[in-house]
Amino acid sequence: MQLVNGRYAVVDLASGDVSEEGLPEDYALSGPKVLDRIDDILRGRDDAIAIGSGVLTASFIPAACAGFLRRLGDSPSAERICPLTGNLGVEMKLSGFDFIVLENAAEEPGYLWVRDGIAEFVPSPGMSERDSWGRTDAVRSEQGDRRIQVISTGPWADEALPTSQLVMNYWGGEDKNGFAAEFGRRNLLAAAFRGMGELELDDPEGHFASSNELQKAHISLLGRSSGLAAFSDAASGDALVQLRHRDVACFGCPFPCRTFYKTAEDPKTMKLENKEPGYLAYDIPAMDRMTALGLSSRDLISVMTKCARHGAEPVSVVDSIASRGSGVDVATVESLLESRGPASAVGRTLPGAFSASFADPESFVHCLSLGLCPRYWARVGFDLGPLSVAVERALGAACQL
Ligand code: SF4
Structure with a gap:
């Protein structure tokens, strides 16, 4: 086959x-x-x-x-x-x-x-x-x-x-x-x-050539590549741009939406010295929500890291804290994560989420079920x-x- x-x-x-x-x-x-x-x-x-x-x-x-x-x-x-x-x-x-x-x-x-x-x-x-x-x-x-x-x-x-x-x-x-x-x-x-x-593949050379043609046609549609900042206003802010270490692409993607932010060492140094030097961010809803709540860029990366380690969804976590009228910072997030809640699931499609890449959810399912990244294909x-x-x-x- x-x-x-x-x-x-x-x-x-x-x-x-x-x-x-x-x-x-x-x-x-x-x-x-x-x-x-x-x-x-x-x-x-x-x-x-x-x-x-x-x-x-x-x-x-x-x-x-x-x-x-x-x-x-x-x-x-x-x-x-x-x-x-x-x-x-x-x-x-x-x-x-x-x-x-x-x-x-x-x-x-x-x-x-x-x-x-x-x-x-x-x-x-x-x-x-x-x-x-x-x-x-x-x-x-x-x-x-x-x-x-x-x-x-x-x-x-x-x-x-x-x-x-x-x-x-x-x-x-x-x-x-x-x-x-x-x-x-x-x-x-x-x-x-x-x-x-x-x-x-039936015709490997033909498939490769026509895939290349597709990619060339996408160049003018994609715009300037700047990692996550090309997809998220929150990531284009100066403070986060200062922490940008490198952009990372998925398999076969010419326009990465993932940016590794270094917080534990100099972001301009290519070498990774620290065992945990930072975080690879592509969670646009989480970035946007934490920026709107006023978290600093370093705290935002810290909260994303802590939520990932606990396996907790960050928008639900920070929204749950904010809904109680408490300030959202690294300490309140840590306390909620350690106590395992309570937190409420956001229960809606979040702007910037993969499922919100297209205006209609059917296109998201269609694109994904073919094996194509919805975020990339919605853009082109x-x-x-x-x-x-x-x-x-x-x-x-x-x-x-
Ligand atoms: S646009 Fe899609 S394929 Fe490209 S880096 Fe982002 S998630 Fe990966």
Whole structure:
């Protein structure tokens, strides 16, 4: 099959049993409808969620980095899908599965470990004592590879708090709809991926050339690249610009929205001396909200770091403090994080969130289910015509985009 693995795994967290299933030959041609297929599979299983990739994930198409988490429920589709950015979606796909279905709950805490066509649940009760950064470090150390891509939870998710957030390789910004709580109530502390797989393409040169054409056409639409400041007014303020160390792109993205801010050492020095020199920020709603609440740039980075380590969603945290009439600062945030709340989930699509990239939620789901970053594609215009050429050259057949 072109561009996909043609199989998925089902992991029963309660028993540890893993089964593998093949996908039909026309799976890749389903384009965004792969999400319907995943939903159908979830529907047939008890209380299951999926971690998946799109048909275009890991292709040469610009910003084809995205994977996603998916659950069923009564809420709108856009609230039941959570993006995976960075290298997570790509690593997930190259691990040999198009998606992983997780069903039931584990009896003791542990993590999902997927690599090179093998998926398993690894019990690891001691890991519960660590925060999200410690959990990521523990998985990488235990499996002996620093490049493992890790979705982790922190202590907030262990109590299945709806205000918890998933942390992607130490950073947060994707999970605004409580997917971390889904992990927590399943005793799932992390999901880790590493893959050396290769994907077949019908016409690799043609696909590469037409993807390059797409990227060239995007240059004039993207504007000047300045990291997160190109996407967020809060990040363009002088104080944060002073802390900017470098911009970091996801797989295949020519216009990064992620900026690493250094607070523990000189931001102008490329070398990282300190073990924890700063934070990679791309959580636009959190940046905007904390700036509006008057936090200084250093405090803002400190709060983002603390929330990520605890696995707590920062907008919910600072809004909960502000709603009590208390001042929001590092100390009040720390106190709330340590006491695990109470905090209320914001319960709405936040301006600047990935799900708000497009004016209509359907386009967000459509773009993400293809494996494309919604933030990037909303900026360049989600024009399916030019995209279809690159896709057809990869698949060797027209695909319903
Ligand atoms: S726009 Fe940002 S989140 Fe999207 S692919 Fe580029 S760097 Fe990643």
